[in-house]
Every structure is written in C-alpha cells, then in structure tokens.
Amino acid sequence: MSRLDARAVAGGTSQTSLIERAARSCVRVIRGRYTRRPAAVLCGPGNNGADGWAIARLLRAADWPVTVYTLTPQKDLTGAAGQVAKGSGLTAEPLRAFRPEAAGLVIDALFGAGLSRPLVGDARGALDSLAEAAVPVVAIDLPSGVDGATGSVLGTAARAEVTVTFHAPKPGHLLSPGLGLRGELVVTDIGLPQDAEPDAHWNGPCLWTLPVPERDTHKYARGAVLVFGGPRIAGGAARLSAHGAARIGAGAVTVASPEEALDIYAAHLDAIMVKPVTDAASAKRLIEASKAKALVIGPGAGRTDATRSHVLAALETRVPIVVDADALTVFEDDPDTLMQALHEKAVLTPHIGEFGRVFPDIQGDKLSMTAAAAARAGTTVLLKGADTVISTPSRVPVINTSGTPWLATAGAGDVLTGAIAGLMAQGLGAHDAACAGAYLHGLAGQRGGRGVTADDLPGLLREAGRAVATR
Ligand SMILES: NC(=O)C1=CN([C@@H]2O[C@H](COP(=O)(O)OP(=O)(O)OC[C@H]3O[C@@H](n4cnc5c(N)ncnc54)[C@H](O)[C@@H]3O)[C@@H](O)[C@H]2O)[C@H](O)CC1
Ligand SMILES: [K+]
Numbered sequence: 001m002s003r004l005d006a007r008a009v010a011g012g013t014s015q016t017s018l019i020e021r022a023a024r025s026c027v028r029v030i031r032g033r034y035t036r037r038p039a040a041v042l043c044g045p046g047n048n049g050a051d052g053w054a055i056a057r058l059l060r061a062a063d064w065p066v067t068v069y070t071l072t073p074q075k076d077l078t079g080a081a082g083q084v085a086k087g088s089g090l091t092a093e094p095l096r097a098f099r100p101e102a103a104g105l106v107i108d109a110l111f112g113a114g115l116s117r118p119l120v121g122d123a124r125g126a127l128d129s130l131a132e133a134a135v136p137v138v139a140i141d142l143p144s145g146v147d148g149a150t151g152s153v154l155g156t157a158a159r160a161e162v163t164v165t166f167h168a169p170k171p172g173h174l175l176s177p178g179l180g181l182r183g184e185l186v187v188t189d190i191g192l193p194q195d196a197e198p199d200a201h202w203n204g205p206c207l208w209t210l211p212v213p214e215r216d217t218h219k220y221a222r223g224a225v226l227v228f229g230g231p232r233i234a235g236g237a238a239r240l241s242a243h244g245a246a247r248i249g250a251g252a253v254t255v256a257s258p259e260e261a262l263d264i265y266a267a268h269l270d271a272i273m274v275k276p277v278t279d280a281a282s283a284k285r286l287i288e289a290s291k292a293k294a295l296v297i298g299p300g301a302g303r304t305d306a307t308r309s310h311v312l313a314a315l316e317t318r319v320p321i322v323v324d325a326d327a328l329t330v331f332e333d334d335p336d337t338l339m340q341a342l343h344e345k346a347v348l349t350p351h352i353g354e355f356g357r358v359f360p361d362i363q364g365d366k367l368s369m370t371a372a373a374a375a376r377a378g379t380t381v382l383l384k385g386a387d388t389v390i391s392t393p394s395r396v397p398v399i400n401t402s403g404t405p406w407l408a409t410a411g412a413g414d415v416l417t418g419a420i421a422g423l424m425a426q427g428l429g430a431h432d433a434a435c436a437g438a439y440l441h442g443l444a445g446q447r448g449g450r451g452v453t454a455d456d457l458p459g460l461l462r463e464a465g466r467a468v469a470t471r
Contacts, residue, residue, distance in 0.1 A: 009159055013300075022140075022190050041109060045069050057397045078164070108143060113148045123144070127156045131159065147180040148172035156180050162186060163186070165188070171200045175387045176426065199367070202398075205468050211423070220252055223251050230261075241414045242254075244417065249465065293423035293427075295320070297311055318345060323349070335357075347382060366389050388400040405453075406451070409453055426464075447464060
C-alpha cells in the first residue's frame, strides 16, 4: 500500500471505500469516452486488481457485457481483491484464456503502484498479446508493467488509450517510457489527504509566476542578459540563446563575442547588442559593464581553454548563470573543478550525453540521477528530454512534459538556455526559471508543430509567454 493510501486508511477511510471511489471515477471516465461494448477486465492480486473487480461490477450494473480475467485463481484471492471479488457476484476466467480480439475494450487492472518485479508467465503473456492488438485499453492507475516511481517498464506493458489515476500523477506517468505508454492521463480526486509531499511535481504555471515589469521600469531593470558567443563558424547557437532570452522578456541582451567574430555577430543581430571579449579579466569587466543579471555560457562556445576560463570567471562573479553544452563538456576530464566553482544561482542544462560527461558515475532512473547531480552540484540541474527533469537541492523535483517530438531539432536547446537566463534576469530564482523556461519552451514547440525550427522558437516563446502570463 502506498504512503498516501496508508495515511488515508489510518485517517478513517477504509481501503474498500477508497477502492469503491476509485472504481466509480474510472467508470465515469470509461462511460464518458466509450459506448457500451464487450469489456474484458484484467485483474491482478492486489488493490489494482480490486479496483478492476469493482469496475467490472459497476459496468455490469450499467448493462455492459463484462468478462473478468484473473491472474490469481478467484478462490485464492486474499485481501481487498478477495473481498471485492466476492461481493461482485461475478465469476472470472483465468487470465491465460484472455484473447484481446474478443473484446471491444480492455480494462488493465493487473498491477499498479505495487508492481515490484518484472512481469513473467500469464501476466506477461496477456500484456504481450494486448500490446500487439488493436483494441483500446484503459489502464487503471498505470499501464501494468510500468514502474510508477521511474516510468521504466518491468518486463512488458501495453499502450493505453487512457490512464485513470488517483489524487496526483506519479513520476511513472511523466517519465519515458511510461509517458509514451499511458495515453491520455486523467487524474481523479478520491478524497486522499492533500498535504502529502509528492515524489515529483508535474510542471505547469501553478508552480511559478512569470515576472511582470513595473510601470516605471527601464530596459536594464527589465533584466540584462550576457550571452557568451563562440567562434565565427558556430555563432548561431549563441544568437539563438540571445533571442530566447529577449523573447521571454529580458530588457537588454548582449552577446560577448571573440574579436574575430564581431563583424558576423553584428551583421546578424539588431535588437541584441554585441561586445568584444578576450580573456577572463575582460569577461568579468563585460559582465559588470553590461549590467548583466544573468549569463549564458556554452551554446556554440567551443571546447576550448577560452570557454573553460570564461566559465570559471563568470562563476566567480556569482551572477546567475546557465551553463550548457560546450561549457559542460569542456570539464569532461575534470568535473570536480566545475563542481567546486558552481553556486546556487547556476542552472546546468545537459542533455543525457553532456550529463554523462560531467556526472560519469551517476546512473539509474532519470529522477534519481537528476537529484544526485543537483546534490553534487549544489544547484539546479535540468536534464533534457521528452521528459525533462528539473532538480534543485531541498526542492521537490519537477518533471516537464509540455514539449513535442518536433522540438528534437538542432538549436532548440540553445533557445531554452537563453529563455532560462532571460527569466533569471527578470528575477526568478534558478529553480523557478528552469521550470518556467522548460514549460514555455515546450509550449512554444507545440505551437510550432510539424517542421518547427530553432529559428521559429524565440517568436513562439513570446506567444507562449503571452498565453500563460496573467498580465
Ligand atoms: N490513492 C491511491 O492511489 C489508491 C490506489 N488504489 C489502487 O491500489 C493500487 C496499489 O495496490 P497494491 O495492492 O499496493 O499494489 P498492486 O495491486 O499494484 O500489486 C501488488 C500485488 O502484486 C504483486 N506483484 C507485484 N509485482 C508483481 C509481478 N511482477 N508479478 C506478480 N505479482 C506481482 C505483489 O506481491 C502484490 O500482491 C493502486 O495502483 C491503485 O490502483 C486503491 O484502489 C485506492 C486508493
Ligand atoms: K494497471
């Protein structure tokens, strides 16, 4: 039984009445989405299976043709599943007799939050055949086989059209491959206590507030951002970051360019300023002169000694900073130096490859990996993907799923980096800026849809910000 269920039960709500409420909400969702048709309800030995038995009883009462398939022989069921099965008045078939093609809808109630080992035997056989079939599946709490804590698949799992869960999403609904298997996620309230701290939050505007400029503001008060640019050949990445910062509302954005690339940057940028930078001392002078409230370093920076020394110089100023791409990779042979230089106003934005270079020994599921990295870095780490995870020491981690596969396009990450810096420059802390930036960036990608490119994203970020902001 989960921590939350145990507390609800201890608080006086019986397990069977929680199951009854859960089943009623599932049946509401099922009947709201599917017309009456032959339903196969696959039931496991635990409370997920108990939900299944209660759903079967309610569907039968609504005159649906229902067949229950049970993994454990009905006479051997114990606990809530045994009790609910007994009270249902239904007789089950063994799970091995299940044939998906005979059903018009399959209710997957084999395992939920209590899955503890890989599926084998009849459960595996049933889910393998279901995964191959074309019949719609409604998963109860989780697609059986998906680990609710990590989103990984233990053995096998069948893709659901809809997953109905209770109280709040679990990490397994938000992290790949669970994210791709659960279909539409419906979260229903069954009266569990509200105060328990979740394992992770699902990113959205209720977690942060976008900054709004004061009436009598000026461009530097709106937030100045300094983006370190790379050599002539790779300037696009820093420009995309600069546009990302500007389009999320920073008031003044400057690109710090190597002398040899100044003309190229100047020719490509209008609203963004360009200033020369040479060595670490000039980098520090420029940070001060540009009144930067946030810095970006890494996109297109080059894996060079100059990048490394600019990162360390920038971190020494303790101005909020996003450290990305080459600025991470350049520490591949000596990650400790980066770890020691980092401060709590930094955000690291690695993809999984860059993550492996700076945290080579950290492995496991994405939520634990990101938490371990944040603890070591002592600051916010945002690990990118379809399921971006943002972790900050002593904060509940946040999972962002607002993106789209169309965002897997060259340069999209550079815009995200700039967006986060743009929000920090406007006053958001590292954690909130990373969360809000990731959310808006995903929304921008959704708005762009098929064929969106990184060049489109800054403009779309502006639209996404306007859609989310209250003023
Ligand atoms: N608030 C809520 O979230 C509520 C959830 N409900 C439902 O209860 C389940 C969780 O029930 P639980 O009994 O803890 O776990 P499961 O039913 O998922 O399974 C446990 C059961 O299965 C055995 N087992 C685990 N892994 C395997 C395996 N690979 N092969 C075979 N057997 C396995 C384990 O030993 C146990 O016997 C939650 O998901 C919701 O659906 C409540 O209905 C209401 C409140
Ligand atoms: K299930």
